[in-house]
Amino acid sequence: MKHIFLFLLAIGTFNIAFAQEPKPEDTEVWEPQPQKVTPGFIYAPPSDAIVLFDGRDLSEWQKPQFKSEKGTLKEIEQDFAAMDPNFEHGSADWLVEDGSFTVVPGTGAIETKRKFGDMQLHIEWLCPQSETKTGQNYSNSGLFIMGLYELQILNNYKSKTYANGQAGAIYKQKIPLVNASRPPGEWQMYDVIFTAPRFNKDGSLDSPAYITVFHNGVLVQNHVKLDGPTAYIGKTYYFMHPQKMPIRLQDHDNPVRFRNIWVRAL
Helix, strand or coil: CHHHHHHHHHHHHHHHHHHCCCCHHHHCCCCCCCEECCCCCCCCCCCCCEEEECCCCCCCEECCCCCCCCCCHHHHHHHHHCCCCCCCCCECCCEEECCEEECCCCCCCEEECCCECCEEEEEEEECCCCCCCCHHHCCCEEEEECCCEEEEECCCCCCCCCHHHCCCCECCCECCCEECCCCCCCEEEEEEEEECCEECCCCCEEECCEEEEEECCEEEEEEEECCCCCCCCCCCCCCCCCCCECCEECCCCCCCEEEEEEEEEC
């Protein structure tokens, strides 16, 4: 009887240890799906905006050293701590044509040469049509504010994925209030108000990040508090970082297009 008890105890301990190993799908939320609404249309930069792309070239952009796209927050934090301040950034090499630029799959992310903290941000993007792609594989990219906090870019017009991973979501954190996606092949836009987190001198969090997002003019994130930087696997937490950092756009092996990008520092 004692042997049976020890055997069952060992199996239980193994199962608990195994169950605690985080997986990407652990943080996917599939239900409820946001209600679908039909959005209205576009506008130009105000006079005090910093224009990051005006349709001509990528002179405001470069290749990043810090990509922040590993699995867990611990790995991301380690990469951040290991950055070389003397790193020489290469030129952004995505394709510029017809007043927009397109992700060149496999070339890697690009980031702004300028750094931002609190901001108002406008960006327009287009998901190419595809007969074969679905879910997270259908025109996936990401807008990484401060290089750490991802607002998902994805086709979600009639393509279902987990709710906290769809367009308008703060990836793996905040589900959008509604699904304001246009069909693939049509231009979409985000208007973002972002409040950067503040840290105390000892590295502890003084105040978290907040974000408000309009997707195609429709409110999808209403001054929501972020739990920390974006993590693909497991839970997130805050770690100390500069008050201003670049904006990054993700190469997720999909030829997503961008245009009319501008920022107002707040």
